[in-house]
Structures are given as structure tokens and as C-alpha cells.
Amino acid sequence: MTTAPSTTNTSLSANLLRATVDPMSFAFKTTASLEPLVGPFGQERAVEAIRLSSQMRHRRFNLYVHGAEGSGRHSTVLRLLEEEAALRPVPSDWVxxxxxxxxxxxxxxxxxxxxxxxxxxxxxxxxxxxxxxxxxxxxxxxxxxxxxxxxxxxxxxxxxxxxxxxxxxxxxxxxxxxxxxxxxxxxxxxxxxxxxxxxxxxxxxxxxxxxxxxxxxxxxxxxxxxxxxxxxxxxxxxxxxxxxxxxxxxxxxxxxxxxxxxxxxxxxxxxxxxxxxxxxxxxxxxxxxxxxxxxxxxxxxxxxxxxxxxxxxxxxxxxxxQSKSERGAPVVVETLPSLSNLTGRIDYLSMQGALITDFTQIKPGALHRANGGFLVLDARRVLNEPHAWEGLKRCLETASVYVIADAERLGLTAAMTLEPQPIPLDVRVILIGDRMLHMLLSELDPDFDEFFRIAAEFGDDTRRSPETIMLFARMVATIVKKEGMRAMARDGVAALADAATRAAEDQEKISLRMNRIWDILREADHIAGQSKARVVKATHIAAAIAAADRRSGGPRERLQEMIARGGIMISTAGSTVGQVNGLTLAEIGDLRIGAPVRITARVRMGAGHVIDIEREAKLGGPLHSKAVLILSSYLATRYAIDVPFSLWASLVFEQTYGGVEGDSASLAELCSLMSALSEVPISQSFAVTGSVNQMGEVQPIGGINEKIEGFFDICVAQGLTGRQGVIIPKQNVVNLMLRADVVDAVAQSKFQIHAVSHVDEAVAQLTGLPAGERAQHGNFEDGTINANIEVRLLGFAEARAAYRAPADGTQLGPND
Incomplete structure (x- = not known):
């Protein structure tokens, strides 16, 4: 059995809540003096795979590129293909x-x-x-x-x-x-x-x-x-x-x-x-x-x-x-990869009420235009178009372009048609999609791996170091020059790098999903232009981020208003038995909203059941149901293990009317159960997030910054007292990239953030009493939370045994 850690100081200092780049660490003053960066950084494996596919001459080494949206997949693929295409001969004409x-x-x-x-x-x-x-x-x-x-x-x-x-x-x-x-x-x-x-x-x-x-x-x-x-x-x-x-x-x-x-x-x-x-x-x-x-x-x-x-x-x-003035092989991007747009089509003319055609009505497709070079397609769009995927595979398999009509495949045309001679095909096809689609194609289509032997994965982030920060600065210089924006001051680059670190949700990494970062840069350049600034500074970056939050903050403000009016009951002061503030995360498109939710627990003697009301109401997802079963297992195996587990308990997310999924609230749920069993009130000044395992160890969760900031905003609205704060998993400390106002509040002792590794640390902080450890004689220390819980469960077991005692007075065994 895993023992709980001894009581430690779980409070985090302000310097641990955000990792920042020191602008003075840059040798440049503005990005105007930086050499532009050709190509992405942090995507070396993906670049290697793309180069291999583009240079291999074997016809089955087509490429599937997957990665997060905004990671630069398309631009990188096109740049590398154009470099390789420039080295190839211009292909012949076909008529x-x-x-x-x-x-x-x-x-x-x-x-x-x-x-x-x-x-x-x-x-x-x-x-x-x-x-x-x-x-x-x-x-x-x-x-x-x-x-x-x-x-x-x-x-x-x-x-x-x-x-x-x-x-x-x-x-x-x-x-x-x-x-x-x-x-x-x-x-x-x-x-x-x-x-x-x-x-x-x-x-x-x-x-x-x-x-x-x-x-x-x-x-x-x-x-x-x-x-x-x-x-x-x-x-x-x-x-x-x-x-x-x-x-x-x-x-x-x-x-x-x-x-x-x-x-x-x-x-x-x-x-x-x-x-x-x-x-x-x-x-x-x-x-x-x-x-x-x-x-x-x-x-x-x-x-x-x-x-x-x-x-x-x-x-x-x-x-x-092809014109003699053109250089190299073609690189074709087909944005609507229907069957006719890929393999060509045959048009028809109406003459005297009949549809007729001839060879002059044959129209080329993307495979014709890309022949001898490269064809870039969106994987999901190809699969969504009727017959397009099968037509593409047939052309790759036969190394020929067959003009295949949709109507012909469906047998819907009664007009005269043609059977044009196929054109020999020499093309490298690059599909761009997501990781899940790549897995499904590999699993469900036996032909996929035959035609697409190479996969290039674009990562979401890369390790943050002085070298990568400098590469990031050069990439900023490249975008600024390419799009004709103002040069960026070094404090602006530092602020933008901090934004990329927050996007990665890791103090030790920097996000490679650059689309959102470049949007911040573009808006900051616009703000700098309105203020007649010559360069983009950190204040412009902060203003752009604040403006984006303000534009998308409608749902967040409505939620805060409902809490302020009491429509959603959240307390940030006082103490209550069996009640705790959990932290949830709602995602609406790119918008992520962290908000507190009241979690309550009720206990009584029973047959060893912990009722998940969300699951019973068919509002709880499988991950949340699993988390509740883990809580039940933790209680049953840590307390009063020599007697039958005689507890009936219920858990619920109050005032939630949609689905509940995930295990990030299991720490809060366990704390509310422990409060209800020990009959020790929990401080409502805190909110709790984190998942737990069967040993009571606290595990990391996602969306940590938004969750903390969501509770902080509620506390600000109700008035900061200095006693308010959040309890988070210790492993999530590295993920903290909190807003400056939250960091300042912690530095001024107006708000607290505690990092715990075990549920005992969390419940001790919430109740103000020690959790307690088992002594050598096997019992928990008197006056502790765990001792109260065990006494309560033993009482439930005795009451259950007395209630079920036979009329002849014989004693029931522990498993009866």
C-alpha cells in the first residue's frame, strides 16, 4: 500500500507561475538585423521524411503528412517540393x-x-x-x-x-x-x-x-x-x-x-x-x-x-x-480533389436533342498537370469526394491516368462516350491530413500502405532553449519581411515567444502551431501602426492578446455574470462539509473557458456503493465513470480494510446540465467524499483540479492555465481576500504560463496556488487539519482527517452488522 507523503509546504512562489524570455538576452535590437530563417524549426524529422519522398524515384514512395493544424505543414511541404522540383527536368507535353x-x-x-x-x-x-x-x-x-x-x-x-x-x-x-x-x-x-x-x-x-x-x-x-x-x-x-x-x-x-x-x-x-x-x-x-x-x-x-x-x-x-521558360517539374495543389478534377473529364455537346462528344472534349485533371512532378492533396477532401480515392489508387497502381467519368462509374449516362488511351503517369502524391485519419487508412484500407510508404509527422511543440528561441526570432524576422510588416523590437520578440510557450502549455517547450502566433504578430503590427510606432513592442503584443481575449470573451463574461448574480452558486469564502469547488474546462472552437463548478458528496451506511449521479443520469462519459470507480477503490482499500466496506455515497456536479467527461475533477470529488466522511468542512476559498489513481497519487491534467484563471476571475469579482487559491497537481507546475495579473496577485499574497502530489496534501490544505498517517500500531493518528474517516467507516460497518444480525444472536463474519 502506498503511504501518503508527510505534510510539506505546497505553496508556489510567483516565479514558478510563468516562464519568460529576458529581452536583454537577445543581441539584436530589432528583427531588421536578423537573417531570415529558411524553413521551419523543430520539425527535422518531418523535413527528412518529405525530402526522402520527394527524392525517391520508386513510384510507391508517396507521402502522407500529418500534424496539428497551423503547424506549417502546407507551407513546408510546398517549399521543399519546389526545391526538389527545380532540380528535375520540365516534363513533356501530352496531346x-x-x-x-x-x-x-x-x-x-x-x-x-x-x-x-x-x-x-x-x-x-x-x-x-x-x-x-x-x-x-x-x-x-x-x-x-x-x-x-x-x-x-x-x-x-x-x-x-x-x-x-x-x-x-x-x-x-x-x-x-x-x-x-x-x-x-x-x-x-x-x-x-x-x-x-x-x-x-x-x-x-x-x-x-x-x-x-x-x-x-x-x-x-x-x-x-x-x-x-x-x-x-x-x-x-x-x-x-x-x-x-x-x-x-x-x-x-x-x-x-x-x-x-x-x-x-x-x-x-x-x-x-x-x-x-x-x-x-x-x-x-x-x-x-x-x-x-x-x-x-x-x-x-x-x-x-x-x-x-x-x-x-x-x-x-x-x-x-509546358513552356521552355518554366523551370523544373510541376508542383500542383488541387483544393477540390473530385474524381473529374483528379483524372480529367469528358464533356458533352447537345446536338439535335442528343449528347455527343469527341476527343476535343477531353479535359485534363490534376494528375495530368502534375505528371512528372508532385501533386499535393488534402486527405480528408479526397476521401469525401465520391470515387476519388478509388480513382486515385487505380492511377497509382497502373502508373497511368485513366479519364474516368462519375456518371460512367454510376452507370447513369446513356450518351456515346470515349475510351481515351491512358497517359503514362510519373507523379509523387502528397496527402496532408491528421494523425487519426492516417491511422484509420492504415488500419482499414489494405492498399494504403502499398502506395504511401512514408509518413511525415509535424510535431506540436519543440524544446525551449536559447537556440530555439533564437531560431524563433529569425522566423519572426522572416514573416515580418515576407508580409511587409514593421520590424519587431526584442522585447516584442520575447513577449511573442512567451505567447508561444503558453500555447505549448509547457514552460520548457515552445509551440510549433505557428498560425495562432502569427495572428498575434499581425494584430500587434496593426496596433503599432495605429499608434504610429516604428517597431512592434511587447506592449503591442500584450494589447493584441488582450484584444483577442476581449473579442472572444462573451461566453466567459456571461458565465461570470451568472455566478455574480447567484444563478450559478459558487462560494469563494466560508467552509462546508462535503462540498468543494472543482475546475472545469469548456472548449468552443479555439476558445477555452475555465470555470469553477460546485461538487458535493453525501454519505451514509450502505453496501459499499459510490453512486455517480452523472452516470446514472446518463450525463457522465466513460472516463468520468472510470474516475469515480477509482475513488471507490481507493476508499475501500485504504480505510477499515478488515471489515466490510459499508458505505453508500453519492457524487454530483451541481448545476450542470450537459455531459461531464474526463477525470480531471476526481481529486476534487475525492476531497469532497473525505470531507463528508470525516465531517470536517472544506474551505470554499479554494478550487481543486487534478486526477487521482488507486493509490491516492495526484496525476496531471490539461487546461491548467485556463482553469486557474477562470477561478481567479471569479475571486476578483467577489473580492480577493488573500485566502483564495487553487490546488493543482505538482506535475502541472511545468505547464504554468499564467497571465501577468494572476502572477502579480500571487506575488502580493492576494492569491494562492498550491501544488500537491497526493490527495492527503490536498485535503489537509482544504480543511486546515493534517491528513494523518498510520502509526506502527496500524491506526491513523488521532485528530486527523484519515482517522476520522476510518472511525466513521468502522461505525458504518458495525451498524450494518447489527442491522443484519440473526435473531439467534450469532455473529456474522467480515464478508457476510
Whole structure:
């Protein structure tokens, strides 16, 4: 069993309540003379991890960065990535082109740096040239002569065939008569058509001969008529060949420049061959545009073909294009990482009530823009976007960027769509999030650790030393110069460092959550400007902190007003049995409010139960319930251990109507129980905070400064008497960074702060009586708190035994 410590002086002197930086310890007068600090300080491990991920070329060494908000994660990551990106080559361009053999699968082509835009412009000029050249060739005198010759040739072949038919008919004495309904045949004699009455007078042999002649001629006529479509097709083919030949001349002439310009790009050679064939095949497109211009009284210019979707097949969709003036690989930050913003999207056009698309409607995503470099994403936002996380993992797994549409994943689109060729992916992905999300991803997603092999943790604070204080000063100088603020005097730097120490809640550390510190600096600079000061001083820092507290102090002031009016009953004078002032902490966003709360205990004989009213009312959280069970265990194992634990006790936070969680009030609760059992009143001039274990040892808690200051403000409102104060865990002394007015009150003996390591020290200070230790004979010293408690519990046990005694007078055992 752990024994209580002997009575010691628990009072803290004013010099222990706040750690301050001596401005005279700085060799500089203002930050204007300091060398700026490149990068954060105190984050060496995180910087090492970021550098490793950025320099590793293996594709699975992506990075997850976690740490507190405001710790400089984003700025540090971007700075280090930009340094590494500057050492890498600028990546190639990527374009999508028409796949003439399979239009639904556009071609992804990689081009040398800056060539994507040039190819797009060259293709636009090619189309514009062909709009002029093809119609010009097809209306040229050479073309017209060739076409006329072809038409005359086929007309002559038609006439020759018809003449042969007529000659054969004439030899058979059959007339071919052309009528509006077609051709008709009639037998002839002596150059005249045989009339029906003459035909009737002929002999049978003569009639049969005439009929045979007509039949033979009819067969010849049918053959002639059947040959006409074939002759027409032959003529059309000949004209098409002529057109293709002439168009080929125009196409070859127009393409000679573009093929020479991009002759060194091997990936474009097959495309140019397919392009040449398609341009020749679709030469009528350019002719139709020229004809429509000729027929239109207000003909559109050459630029009209840019708006004509029929010419989209000859355009270039530049997905990524870098300028030669750019240095290094890209660093892309995507603030809205939806699936389409990551992997790209395919847009649709409405035409005649239908949705259509082509390769020119493919839009790039962040992975396209970051290819060859770095992509920075917010982890929580990626996970919140539908399908974005799975799409990102697929691209990382296949090392390719697939354009994946949300509607396609959900099966909601019935419109025609495309399957663009994937673009090879070489990117380093950096996710920025919090520690809990990193743990959940590692635990619940089996793929996460495969793709994100490195984690960089940004710490909340670093050890405070002369070296880190100097680095802090240089960081202040960096921010001041970067944002164009006034230089800061050394006493201002010292005051800002003290604010960073308070933010860390540790006299031996300095906070690395710099956002709040820089906000103080910016407001102090504003205040200095209003007062026409040339530099920012400690008074400006103090004014900025006070102003921020004043702006957010509404809830605190309303609470103090309710206590002052008696709406919330808190006493800072007098003594009461079983009643103590506990200290609570409420957090509303960034605002932390410390306030006292009355805790009361009631005891009587019972079956060994300590009732937690908060838990029974379903207002107590599991940590608070655990703390109450620890109190019950402490009482049961320290006092009257040879008899049944015969106590019934209840604990409650008076006038609380919300949830109660945490164990920081367990010391106050135990003191109220000990007061109720010993029947010794507790001074209401004190407030108590701290947790206890089963041995009665006091353990540290959080929010110590706000809790002390909250009770101090109540005492000031009710009038300082010099007897008021707080009792805190001894381990929390290092966390004290109290306001100057609290420190001054302690220095002037108007307020007390006591640090204890055991509950006996706390109850002795609260009651004014010694707690008492067990003597060699096993009993507590007479007249002490512990002796009174044990006597009371023994009395409860005897009363319980008497109450349950059998009628025959036999004695019950200790466990009965």
C-alpha cells in the first residue's frame, strides 16, 4: 500500500507561475538585423521524411503528412517540393489526337517540351490552308479540263454503246423508240414500222421471224440499260480518283511544312500518314465549306471552321503543355480533389436533342498537370469526394491516368462516350491530413500502405532553449519581411515567444502551431501602426492578446455574470462539509473557458456503493465513470480494510446540465467524499483540479492555465481576500504560463496556488487539519482527517452488522 507523503509546504512562489524570455538576452535590437530563417524549426524529422519522398524515384514512395493544424505543414511541404522540383527536368507535353481507324479511342501522344501548342497551331493552319487550296484546285482550269475529258470519254462510251445497239436493231429490222416511259421496240419492213393489220396478214413463219428479231433486240436493250449504272459508277470512280489526285496534291503541299516541322517526333509519323489519307478522303468537307461561303451573302471567315464540329477530327487537344521558360517539374495543389478534377473529364455537346462528344472534349485533371512532378492533396477532401480515392489508387497502381467519368462509374449516362488511351503517369502524391485519419487508412484500407510508404509527422511543440528561441526570432524576422510588416523590437520578440510557450502549455517547450502566433504578430503590427510606432513592442503584443481575449470573451463574461448574480452558486469564502469547488474546462472552437463548478458528496451506511449521479443520469462519459470507480477503490482499500466496506455515497456536479467527461475533477470529488466522511468542512476559498489513481497519487491534467484563471476571475469579482487559491497537481507546475495579473496577485499574497502530489496534501490544505498517517500500531493518528474517516467507516460497518444480525444472536463474519 502506498503511504501518503508527510505534510510539506505546497505553496508556489510567483516565479514558478510563468516562464519568460529576458529581452536583454537577445543581441539584436530589432528583427531588421536578423537573417531570415529558411524553413521551419523543430520539425527535422518531418523535413527528412518529405525530402526522402520527394527524392525517391520508386513510384510507391508517396507521402502522407500529418500534424496539428497551423503547424506549417502546407507551407513546408510546398517549399521543399519546389526545391526538389527545380532540380528535375520540365516534363513533356501530352496531346490527344483523332484516332482515324477507331474514333472512340483517341490517341495519347507525348511531344517534346512546348511542342503541343505548336502542333495545335500547325494543325489549325493546315485546315485553313486546305479550306483554300482544295476548292482552288477543284475549280482550276487543269481540273476542269481533266474532268471534262473524263465526262466526254464516258459520254462517248455511252453513245458508242447506244449506237451499236441501234445498228444491231436496224440490221434485224427492229425500231427502238424512246418514249416518256422508257424505250419500246417495233418490227420493221422496208424501213417502216409494221402496223398491226399488216402484221396479221403475214405468214406464221414471217411473224415468228419478226418476233425473234424483236426478242433479240430486247435482250440487247436490256444489256445496254444494265450497263448504264456500271458505266456511271465507273465515271464516278474516275472522277473520285481525279478529285483524290487533285486533293492529294493540295494535301501533300499543305502537309509538307507540318511534316518537316515535326519530322523528329517519331510518334507523329503514323498519325500523319493516317491524317493524309483522311484529308484526301474527306476533301469534300473543305469544298462544302467553300461552297457554303460562296452561297452565303454574309460568308463567314476562315475562323468559322473552328466552330464547325465536322473539323474537330483535325484539331489537337493539348492536355499538358509546358513552356521552355518554366523551370523544373510541376508542383500542383488541387483544393477540390473530385474524381473529374483528379483524372480529367469528358464533356458533352447537345446536338439535335442528343449528347455527343469527341476527343476535343477531353479535359485534363490534376494528375495530368502534375505528371512528372508532385501533386499535393488534402486527405480528408479526397476521401469525401465520391470515387476519388478509388480513382486515385487505380492511377497509382497502373502508373497511368485513366479519364474516368462519375456518371460512367454510376452507370447513369446513356450518351456515346470515349475510351481515351491512358497517359503514362510519373507523379509523387502528397496527402496532408491528421494523425487519426492516417491511422484509420492504415488500419482499414489494405492498399494504403502499398502506395504511401512514408509518413511525415509535424510535431506540436519543440524544446525551449536559447537556440530555439533564437531560431524563433529569425522566423519572426522572416514573416515580418515576407508580409511587409514593421520590424519587431526584442522585447516584442520575447513577449511573442512567451505567447508561444503558453500555447505549448509547457514552460520548457515552445509551440510549433505557428498560425495562432502569427495572428498575434499581425494584430500587434496593426496596433503599432495605429499608434504610429516604428517597431512592434511587447506592449503591442500584450494589447493584441488582450484584444483577442476581449473579442472572444462573451461566453466567459456571461458565465461570470451568472455566478455574480447567484444563478450559478459558487462560494469563494466560508467552509462546508462535503462540498468543494472543482475546475472545469469548456472548449468552443479555439476558445477555452475555465470555470469553477460546485461538487458535493453525501454519505451514509450502505453496501459499499459510490453512486455517480452523472452516470446514472446518463450525463457522465466513460472516463468520468472510470474516475469515480477509482475513488471507490481507493476508499475501500485504504480505510477499515478488515471489515466490510459499508458505505453508500453519492457524487454530483451541481448545476450542470450537459455531459461531464474526463477525470480531471476526481481529486476534487475525492476531497469532497473525505470531507463528508470525516465531517470536517472544506474551505470554499479554494478550487481543486487534478486526477487521482488507486493509490491516492495526484496525476496531471490539461487546461491548467485556463482553469486557474477562470477561478481567479471569479475571486476578483467577489473580492480577493488573500485566502483564495487553487490546488493543482505538482506535475502541472511545468505547464504554468499564467497571465501577468494572476502572477502579480500571487506575488502580493492576494492569491494562492498550491501544488500537491497526493490527495492527503490536498485535503489537509482544504480543511486546515493534517491528513494523518498510520502509526506502527496500524491506526491513523488521532485528530486527523484519515482517522476520522476510518472511525466513521468502522461505525458504518458495525451498524450494518447489527442491522443484519440473526435473531439467534450469532455473529456474522467480515464478508457476510
Amino acid at each position: 490527344y489526337l483523332q484516332n482515324f481507324s477507331n474514333p472512340d479511342q483517341p490517341l495519347a501522344i507525348s511531344l517534346p517540351l512546348g511542342q503541343g501548342v505548336k502542333l495545335r497551331a500547325a494543325m489549325a493552319r493546315l485546315a485553313e490552308d486546305l479550306v483554300t487550296h482544295i476548292p482552288a484546285l477543284l475549280v482550276s482550269e487543269d481540273y476542269q479540263n481533266r474532268r471534262t475529258a473524263l465526262e466526254q470519254e464516258f459520254a462517248a462510251r455511252h453513245e458508242a454503246a447506244l449506237e451499236d445497239l441501234r445498228n444491231a436493231a436496224q440490221a434485224r429490222e427492229v425500231a427502238i423508240i424512246k418514249t416518256p416511259m422508257g424505250y419500246s421496240l417495233a418490227p420493221m419492213q422496208a424501213g417502216e414500222v409494221v402496223k398491226p393489220d399488216v402484221m396479221a396478214g403475214l405468214s406464221d413463219a414471217a411473224r415468228r421471224q419478226l418476233d425473234a428479231n424483236v426478242t433479240a433486240t430486247r435482250d440487247d436493250l436490256e444489256n445496254f440499260l444494265l450497263s448504264l449504272p456500271e458505266l456511271g459508277r465507273a465515271e464516278s470512280e474516275a472522277i473520285s480518283e481525279l478529285n483524290a489526285h487533285m486533293a492529294g496534291i493540295a494535301v501533300n503541299s499543305a502537309m509538307s511544312k507540318i511534316t518537316k516541322t515535326f519530322a523528329k517526333v517519331a510518334a507523329l509519323k503514323p498519325y500523319f500518314e493516317a491524317l493524309r489519307a483522311d484529308l484526301i478522303d474527306k476533301a469534300d468537307l473543305f469544298l462544302s465549306l467553300e461552297l457554303s461561303r460562296a452561297e452565303n451573302p454574309f460568308p463567314p471567315g476562315i475562323a468559322a471552321l473552328r466552330d464547325d464540329p465536322r473539323f474537330n477530327r483535325y484539331r489537337v487537344n493539348v492536355m499538358v503543355s
